[in-house]
Amino acid sequence: MKLVFAGTPEVAVPALDALLASGRHEVAAVVTRPDAPAGRGRRMVASPVAERAEEAGIEVLKPNRPKDPDFLERLREIAPDCCPVVAYGALLPKAALDIPAHGWVNLHFSLLPAWRGAAPVQHAIMAGDEITGATTFLIEEGLDSGPVYGTVTEEIRPTDTSGDLLTRLAFAGAGLLAATMDGIEDGTLKAVPQPSEGISLAPKVNVEDARVDWRAPALRVDRVVRGCTPAPGAWTTFRGERLKIVQARPVPERTDLAPGQLSAGKNNVYVGTGSYAVELLWVQPQGKKPMRGADWARGVRIAAGETLGD
Secondary structure (H helix, E strand, O other): OEEEEEEOOHHHHHHHHHHHHOOOOEEEEEEOOOOEEEOOOOEEEOOHHHHHHHHOOOEEEOOOOOOOHHHHHHHHHHOOOEEEEEOOOOOOOHHHHOOOOOOEEEEEOOOOOOOEOOOHHHHHHHOOOOEEEEEEEEOOOOOOOOOEEEEEEEEOOOOOOHHHHHHHHHHHHHHHHHHHHHHHHHOOOOOEOOOOOOOOEOOOOOOOOOEOOOOOOHHHHHHHHHHOOOOOOOEEEEOOEEEEEEEEEEEOOOOOOOEOEEEEOOOOEEEEOOOOEEEEEEEEEOOOOOEEHHHHHHHHOOOOOOEOOO
């Protein structure tokens, strides 16, 4: 089939690579979000998908909005058979959805209908799910509600951050998306409607969602830290300034600390929660680089009774 691939971040690159390497399909063009400012200099930078496509010599389309007439006209000229999508980042209008004969097929990083929305991996970790996966489905105008072509499953490991899990799903999902294109082409794969039960939503995780509530149980604190790493980053406050919690570890044997209460030793620093303590393995003070929790504690000289948070 002739394909137009839509995607933007690094997590979409493995899927693009899988389609380029498949040998069965032609990736005629790539659709991605416009260049955006990045880094300290805030210079305009192309998306990872755009950079990969340019390396491969593929036409790159960067519409400000997918409903822009010029973009829709170019898409009609290319006349793709199908448009595979991975984390494109913009809502596709019906005018665009109607162009390819086999529609737009999205690779979503959950087992639909669980965790429909922008942040399925973060929500799966924060909810304490043990299993997640990736799903290919036909895009409709609803939110991740279209019929499903296929799935792969992935275990959520006890120490997984959202970054760890998303990386594994990106590669497993890349193979699934390529196989889905093959099945659509040869007519052996039919989309099946999603069940009406088991629907859950995964809206974007914002900075306030990532604030650690030390009154919550240690397992909940651990899930929030892992689910919000690397972005937007779990955080708390210390002496009126923001402190990012980069990595923590539940310590069931420490039950002597009140929620938020700090206890620093020579090589460790602990903080109390609503159940037992967690050890702060890595933190990042405001305006500084990440550092080991024990090094941070020595530097600030924690006083007896000091706490994190309000």
